[in-house]
Amino acid sequence: MNKAITEGIQFMPPAFKDGLNVWSSGDGTPGSDTYDGAANAAFVPADADFGGCLELQKTSSTQKLRYMGQTPLQPGCYLQIKARVKAISGNLPSVRIAGWAGAAGNTHITGVTERADAVTLTTYGEVVEVTGIVGSGSRDGVDMPWGRTALYGHFGLDIEGANGGLIRVDDIEITDITNVFLRDMIGIVDVRDFGAVGNGSTDDSAAFEAADAAANGRTVFVPEGTYHLAQSVTFDSEVTFEGTVTMPTDRMLILTKNFDLPNYIDAFGNEELAFKKAFQALLNNVDHESLDLGGRKVAVTGPIDMQAAVPNKTSYATRRVIRNGQLEAQSSAAWDTQVYTSQATYDPSNATRLTNVANVANIPVGSLVRGNGVGREVYVRSKDVGAGEITLTAGLYDAAGTQNFAFHEFKYMLDFRGFSQLSKFAMTDIEFQCNSRCSGIRLAPSGIGFNLRDCFVSRPKDRGVTSSGWGCQGMLIDRCQFLSAEENKNVADRVSIAVNANANDVKLRDNRVTKFLHFAVLSGANSLVLGNHFFQGDSVSGGIRSAGLVIVGTYTSSAVAGNYIDNCFIEWTNEHDSTPDFVTGFSYSALSITDNIFLCGDVASWFSYIVVRPYGTGHFLNGVSVTGNKFRSINGSIDRAERVDTSFSNLNFSRSTNVHFEGNTYHGISKKSANPLRIRHDQNSASQTWVIDPDGELPFGGRARGVDSVVPFNALVNGSGSTRYATPYVQLERGSNGDQVHLVFEEAVQGTAAVQVRIDK
Template sequence: MNKAITDGLVLMPLPFSAGLSQWSREDGTPGSAPYAGQPNAALVPADQDFAGCLELQKLDVTQKLRYMGETPIEPGLYRQVTVRIKAVSGNLPSVRIAGWAGRANGTNVVVPSTAPAVALTSYGEVVTLRAIIGSGNRTGVDLVWGTEPVFGHFGIDLTGANGGVVRIDDIVIEDVTDVFHRNMLDTVDVRDYGAVGDGVTNDTAAFLATDAAANGRTVLVSAGSYYLASNVTLNANVRFEGTVVMPAAARLACTRNFNLDTYTAAFGTELEGFRRGLQVLFYFSDHVTFDLSGRKVDLTGPIDVAALCGLTSFTERRVLTNGQLTALTGTAWNTDTVTSVATYTTSNPTQLTAVANVANVPVGARITGTGVGREVYVAAKNVGAGTLTLSQPLWGAAGTRTFTFSRYKYLLDFSGFAQLNRFEITDLELNCGGKASGLMLAQVGLTFRVADCVINAPKDRGITSIGSGCQGLIVDQCQFLSNEQAVPAQDRTTIALNANANDCKIRDNRIVRFATFAILGGTGNMLIGNHFFQGDDQPAGIRQAGLVMTQTNNRTLFSGNYVDNCFLEWSNEHDPSPDFSNELSFGGLTITGNIFMASGVAPSFRWLVVTPRGPGHFINGLSVTGNTFRCINGSIDRVEKVDTTQASLDFSRFRNVVFSANTFNAVNQLTISPVTIEHAQVTPATTWVVDGAAFLPFEGWARNVQAITAEGSITTVSNVVRYDMPYAQVEQGASKGQVNLKWPADVKGKVQVTLRCDTPV
């Protein structure tokens, strides 16, 4: 930058030959005394060293020489005054460059006005003096004037003994701001340190040298294509005008500009910038978050994160945030399908052996076939042994049979990690567009977190776990938007998420028209504040499960959710020996404070379905309290049932089953236990039959009588009051849902009888 060129600023003083009336013997201000007509000043038209010059005899203590023209001064600009002088005769003086600083109104600004003096030591020797004047206190600036002056009068002072005669060449004033560019603009260019930028020459050393020299300034990667053959870490701020090219395994770590904007500029496209930034996220500790800068990144195929970063295990917290990933149309998203014969034994419940064509079965493939529960995946394979490791056991597939393996494709695929802990994805939209699935988790891991995200139109799955990488999974405040919203509910196939391990926290999510919201194969889960709806516009529509729990004793809290046109299914379909055999049976489930709604469904619809895959199971620990059940555009028979397709429940072993304080609208039969039944006996009898079968959960047995309270007097046929108490016979009638009250005589009256379907202790 040189404003004498760019802005036309006039800096150079007039030559002495233009007249000494332009040169002052005072400060150079208007009205100050000029040298014109002075006996001690004369123009010399020709000098062997200077051509035209001024000859001046020193008569004053400080003999001043100032140009009376105003030299512009601006903040950030730097002026250099150059003077060439020689002694001719008489006493030898000292000389210094000097100036006077002025404001716009012409008043003086008190600033340093003289540079160091130089003594003239011989006659005829040309001495050159230079001084730089500018606003900033920088190395090399002789007169620091700050920002207040707007012009200056420049020249020299002669000091020392009087009487000497000197000759002075025309004074030069020039703009030298470019001397300070490197510091003023706060950048260091990689080309200044040897970078070539031809896309072929290895510029790694030049980048590292530039970064080392930055010292607080910004590294500028100026225009060009720079080949970096190995890892480069830039500790300074960096700005890319050019781009870089690196081998796939080499990493560029921009530690002060770790965001997608920087990496897009560095690598030329948002996709490659995203890949490179995600790669580096796993390799330095200065940053735990890779910010997509609110940008949309178009993906042409799945991102295999483990392969991208070259790791199989990572246990430190990392966060990917703030942007959108979008699947572009292409064959890379096509599902890979393999059919193979394999053998399954219940003694080795998570392995298939003797797998034909095992090499072609991809890890992460979903397994389907007879006796295979929902959401069972290939977690690992051993080609040499011909085996596949399964994410869950198979409930009814013992023997040798044919299985189908379907490998869905995901925007972000973490399945290459043998272990991945504490990875988080926040404020990100996974825009699958019906072309791809969303996320596949690592084989093993802790507390993978997805928060404040949108998983939009996944082709097959939103979030998939193929192993225990879902241990402690956290899914908070996300939206799952199905790609099958116009499809009848019974024909949908997409699933929002599944988990195999324990302790999932799934909270405050909104899930729209999937086949199923969640299939949970672990225990210790908390589902709080979610709204999932799976309805359609079909008359008497068929509904699918919204939440499937595949462990019998699942220790799960389901609270404050809005369950809309779908149901909760409780199954043991991931049990290799599904018949009850002294293990913990169905229990540990709390359903409280939820809203259950359905519209336009068949009367057979139910909101809670228990599906035992083998006989002998029972319920030990179920609390359904404080919920609202409402049906519109029709009514349903009741809210719960046992799916007896494979087996029923053993009602004789129910324990700690509570259905209470619920609200029922357009539900023909209420479900209550303990239930208090008012029985009015009009005809005197010794046996009163109290029928609670319709009220008891799952149409279970009347196993316990908690209380019998007479309402009014109990009387004989002659209206004689009796004060006897009856005893109760439970599990009466064909359905065992009745209780017999046995009196010592024929009596009539009214009682309140509290029945339970279980043994409470």
């Protein structure tokens, strides 16, 4: 702002050559004495330093020189008065800029400073410049703050000190310098005022830091240009970017006062880079616990290595959150899955180790392992290139010896595997738009308490959330939606999995999951699967269905409760055991399946909702509770709600113990299993041995190993019709399948009785 330019206001007083009748020896007010014809003043037309100038002899204690014209003042306008002087002879005086403050009605404003700092002349002939700044505001650098009531001033010099000295004064200049104070007035500090160049190559780090230090509560302004920051920069003030910045990957831009993704996008001009730099700042004491994406959509062109974005951190365990936005995968060859085939040797006694791995250096940590005898969701946890060995997340059930393995390196939108450990990290209210191009999130190799909440994982190509180590310990996935990229495929053609976990204490709660091969593969213990809706049907008449929830491990100590399990089933396996036959331990133990809604439609009759699939011999049920569930089949009935998949082995039903299978409801299901199973037996002809047949309704087709009660409904009578008061004894595990019970009486009787049969003792 310059009033002389914008409004044509004249601030400059006339030159001395134009006459001394407008130059007062008093205050400059009308009627004051002038230097025109004064004995102590003369115009010198040809001074060697000044050209034309005024020569004055000091004759009073304060020799005044004032322009009698009214130099206008306006609120917010700042004027600089400048004069060059030199001593010629006699006593050496002091010189200062001075003025007279005028208000409306040509009245004098009292109580304001009307003089700038004095400068003492010390050498004859030396040109000295004296300046003073006048304006309405009391700001740093303003010598004469006159407030808003000042309308004009009479400006000039005060010459002080001993009398008798002779000085010369060049023409006095008055200029508008409001632009110096403009950004201070509107609360902005421009980085260019502190030396920033903005040419894309000069290091502007120091200028940015200096501008921030000077801001003192104001906003730092980064104008148009490209500013290279070779060093880390922290802004303790709010900052606004019109221009953009560049900086090395290992240097940080930390915005403490306006820390959110939109500001980082303004700073870097690229959404993906801005996201990386904002995440870098989040893990480096930005004084914020969360990164707000500001509802912005970030176009992601390839896998984001989250640890590479923060080179100074290899582990992190302080709570941090990324929230409120969308990440969208763009078309790019960077998402293509890479498959490496390599020969390796497996020894079941070293359950999680592959040895003699060919080309081990090429095999990525975190890749999925496939091969003969390899169960689902086994990943490369680490590798030792020198030893030619790979450490797996789980054992292999039938892979002893040497064979070729395939290692599938899926590409993830956010990849945390570069961290050795990441704990207490959360992502909330984010949509991961994978667009069938990539997977969603790969967790760090270790860590506790990863949390995904209120998020959408949409159309992941292979996996939604993958744990290729133990970074899933205590993982919480709450109120999320996993939307499959394979909705239009039949069940048999699907390959994608929403979630896998290897560690303990996982909680999956209130999620909605559509048409994956599996919703979740859980290999740890102590998991809670609560309140989810997962469905996996297709339009094939009498079609097959895949497991919605796969529980891997015999002693699971887990609960599956309150879920809506739609056209899929729960599968319980031990496919990660390197020696899958039962030798010692609890076998299939500690699982409760409670108060779930199970629904299927138009499926094969052999479909079941709960499937136990032992990969070795000798296993048995030991502490299993299936209670309060609602089993229903529509568009055709199914044989039973539960079964054993005997592809590898059957259960040892002679050891079943502590099995609760009761309070369930069945609709469209032929066998209504229960334990204890209440059987109403009608013996229509007298017999000493009554054969109680459960007709396949003992859970999982188990053996009849116990009888809780035998209660006749009416009198027992012998062949001649006489009432007999007889109590039978029980013979268990009868019949070819061991599922029948014989009631043996003292003599042949007939009648009706209710018998409660159990598959356990």
